[in-house]
Amino acid sequence: MRTNDVMLQTATKVVTFIILMFAVHIFFAGHYTPGGGFIGGLLTTTAIVLLMLAFDIPTVKKVLPINYVVLTAVGLLFAIATASASIIFDVPFFTHAYDYYDLPLFGETSLHSALLFDIGVYLVVVGVTMTIIQTIGEDE
Amino acid sequence: MSNLLLFPIIIPLLFATVLMLFPKKVYLQRLLSVIAVVLTFISGLFLLAKVSADGVQAVTLGSWPAPFGISMVSDMFSVLLVLSSTLVTLFILFYSIPTIGIRRERSFYYPAVLFLMVGVNGAFTTGDIFNLFVFVEVLLMASYALIVHGGEKSQMRESIKYVLVNIISSALFVVAVAYLYSVTGTLNMADLAVKIPEIEAVGILTVIAILFLVVFGFKAAIFPLYFWLPGSYFAPPGAVLALFGALLTKVGIYAIMRTYTLFFTMNIGFTHEVLAIIAILTVLAGCVGALAYFDVKKIIIYNIIIAVGVVLFGISQMNVAGTEGAIFYLIHDMLIKAALFLLVGILTIIYGTSDLRKMGGLMKSYPVLGWVFLVTAFGLAGIPPLSGFPGKLLIVQGGFEGTHFWGSIIILATSLLVLLSVMRIFIYAFWGEPKKILPVDKARYYAMFVPTVILVALTIVLGVGAELFMPFIEDAGEVLLNPSLYYDAVLKE
Numbered sequence: 114m115r116t117n118d119v120m121l122q123t124a125t126k127v128v129t130f131i132i133l134m135f136a137v138h139i140f141f142a143g144h145y146t147p148g149g150g151f152i153g154g155l156l157t158t159t160a161i162v163l164l165m166l167a168f169d170i171p172t173v174k175k176v177l178p179i180n181y182v183v184l185t186a187v188g189l190l191f192a193i194a195t196a197s198a199s200i201i202f203d204v205p206f207f208t209h210a211y212d213y214y215d216l217p218l219f220g221e222t223s224l225h226s227a228l229l230f231d232i233g234v235y236l237v238v239v240g241v242t243m244t245i246i247q248t249i250g251e252d253e
Numbered sequence: 254m255s256n257l258l259l260f261p262i263i264i265p266l267l268f269a270t271v272l273m274l275f276p277k278k279v280y281l282q283r284l285l286s287v288i289a290v291v292l293t294f295i296s297g298l299f300l301l302a303k304v305s306a307d308g309v310q311a312v313t314l315g316s317w318p319a320p321f322g323i324s325m326v327s328d329m330f331s332v333l334l335v336l337s338s339t340l341v342t343l344f345i346l347f348y349s350i351p352t353i354g355i356r357r358e359r360s361f362y363y364p365a366v367l368f369l370m371v372g373v374n375g376a377f378t379t380g381d382i383f384n385l386f387v388f389v390e391v392l393l394m395a396s397y398a399l400i401v402h403g404g405e406k407s408q409m410r411e412s413i414k415y416v417l418v419n420i421i422s423s424a425l426f427v428v429a430v431a432y433l434y435s436v437t438g439t440l441n442m443a444d445l446a447v448k449i450p451e452i453e454a455v456g457i458l459t460v461i462a463i464l465f466l467v468v469f470g471f472k473a474a475i476f477p478l479y480f481w482l483p484g485s486y487f488a489p490p491g492a493v494l495a496l497f498g499a500l501l502t503k504v505g506i507y508a509i510m511r512t513y514t515l516f517f518t519m520n521i522g523f524t525h526e527v528l529a530i531i532a533i534l535t536v537l538a539g540c541v542g543a544l545a546y547f548d549v550k551k552i553i554i555y556n557i558i559i560a561v562g563v564v565l566f567g568i569s570q571m572n573v574a575g576t577e578g579a580i581f582y583l584i585h586d587m588l589i590k591a592a593l594f595l596l597v598g599i600l601t602i603i604y605g606t607s608d609l610r611k612m613g614g615l616m617k618s619y620p621v622l623g624w625v626f627l628v629t630a631f632g633l634a635g636i637p638p639l640s641g642f643p644g645k646l647l648i649v650q651g652g653f654e655g656t657h658f659w660g661s662i663i664i665l666a667t668s669l670l671v672l673l674s675v676m677r678i679f680i681y682a683f684w685g686e687p688k689k690i691l692p693v694d695k696a697r698y699y700a701m702f703v704p705t706v707i708l709v710a711l712t713i714v715l716g717v718g719a720e721l722f723m724p725f726i727e728d729a730g731e732v733l734l735n736p737s738l739y740y741d742a743v744l745k746e
Contacts, residue, residue: 186273200256207314
């Protein structure tokens with residue numbers, strides 16, 4: 114019996130973006146500080162769940178038309194592809210590579226292929242948790 | 254190609270992931286999953302050639318030096334198991350296409366089977382005790398999905414028990430690994446094999462060895478820990494039951510064989526004595542169950558437990574004959590249990606029930622099925638030219654050479670009970686007065702029957718051509734009995 118959610122919905126619109134930014138920060142900081150794909154993915158999920166609490170599932174589905182099972186599969190493909198790239202170079206599976214690049218705006222940055230693996234973890238975590246929440250939430 | 258030994262794990266993993274993208278396209282799902290298993294089998298054959306030419310293959314992931322990274326090790330024993338599990342999965346896939354039903358096929362059945370294969374092949378190949386835990390969880394997760402898949406009432410009830418038992422045993426597994434890590438400071442199996450003989454505190458290591466026996470005993474269904482198996486395996490449909498019966502307990506047996514030959518050898522007088530006694534009790538308990546039921550599925554399910562006992566008795570002897578017999582019998586058992594479950598599945602589809610008392614007189618309408626079943630039953634009991642014979646012969650010989658001649662006598666005696674239990678199915682279902690049977694479409698019948706017959710033919714090849722396979726089995730036994738071959742290959746100076 115939600116009659117008037119103006120406060121909740123307005124606050125959610127602001128807070129969701131803060132959570133999402135924090136999730137991205139945690140995700141990228143994972144190599145040198147606590148954080149990484151798993152906790153970043155969970156934080157992203159909390160932002161989406163907050164949206165679902167403030168609005169309802171059909172609305173959120175319209176805003177984010179994502180098939181979360183496919184998202185999980187894509188995440189797994191990212192992880193497998195990153196690990197399998199080592200097969201092409203004939204080094205043991207899961208061997209990672211890194212180098213320093215001069216990026217515009219960021220300056221000299223070290224890019225590591227472990228980041229690609231972490232994107233896979235991130236997508237799988239978001240996909241699995243959202244699938245669980247959505248299937249239980251939609252079940253009548 | 255230093256990564257060749259990972260291909261039997263990566264190929265099904267990749268295909269399972271791709272299949273998750275389009276669950277509703279059933280024909281594409283069938284086609285791609287069969288292609289995945291065939292490719293896995295081919296890569297397994299290449300690996301077999303490589304291992305038999307160059308000895309134990311090892312790769313440590315991420316280019317880290319050996320005890321620090323995760324080592325994957327392929328010796329002859331694990332290659333043989335990977336090959337036979339892949340082969341069994343292939344025939345069960347062919348069998349599931351006509352039997353599993355379109356509703357199950359549309360909801361991630363084939364990805365679950367492939368993920369199960371990832372877990373099984375990974376558990377056979379890993380050289381790291383915690384990685385073994387992870388792969389066991391991979392295959393358990395897939396098996397949870399398969400046991401509840403379809404959502405019938407009995408499946409729901411049994412899956413609760415199954416999940417509960419396996420979660421408890423997995424928690425025990427973590428505890429056991431933690432104990433082992435705090436005593437030795439390493440998780441790499443090859444490194445454990447080097448470090449454990451140097452540790453003087455044999456008492457705590459014996460406790461850990463028994464703890465591992467309990468953990469893997471839950472997975473492999475040994476004597477006091479098999480209580481979950483008959484009910485849980487009864488619930489899922491025939492193809493899934495065949496997959497479970499042929500593969501899941503074998504991973505537990507493999508883990509016991511690996512740990513008890515590679516590093517828990519510091520106190521053989523106690524640990525292997527316990528293993529031998531438990532193995533014999535497992536055989537006896539399985540025989541009681543196999544004779545007690547008038548249900549075709551239950552009879553074969555209890556025969557799984559008997560085979561677990563026979564294999565573990567072979568390995569507990571720690572001599573050449575016992576070990577080679579255990580390896581041969583393990584491979585034979587994977588193939589023959591899958592074949593038997595597929596045959597019994599056809600019987601239950603023809604009769605519409607698995608109750609033996611409602612069956613009879615099938616010999617008139619399905620004579621070929623009857624004779625194939627008879628040959629498989631003889632193979633299971635170990636009648637000479639068939640595949641059950643060489644393994645059991647070596648195990649019994651191992652028992653007589655070792656200290657447990659009474660165990661060998663019990664195994665010989667219970668072979669008769671095994672024969673009796675499966676002959677009862679044959680006599681009740683195929684002889685006597687014909688009972689009511691359901692009409693089965695000819696095309697569908699052959700789609701079920703042909704993969705089953707090929708599998709039975711393979712078990713006959715394994716038995717008749719035992720001489721051809723013995724060099725491989727001897728190679729596998731040699732690595733199990735000489736751990737230095739294993740850890741030298743992994744640690745490479």
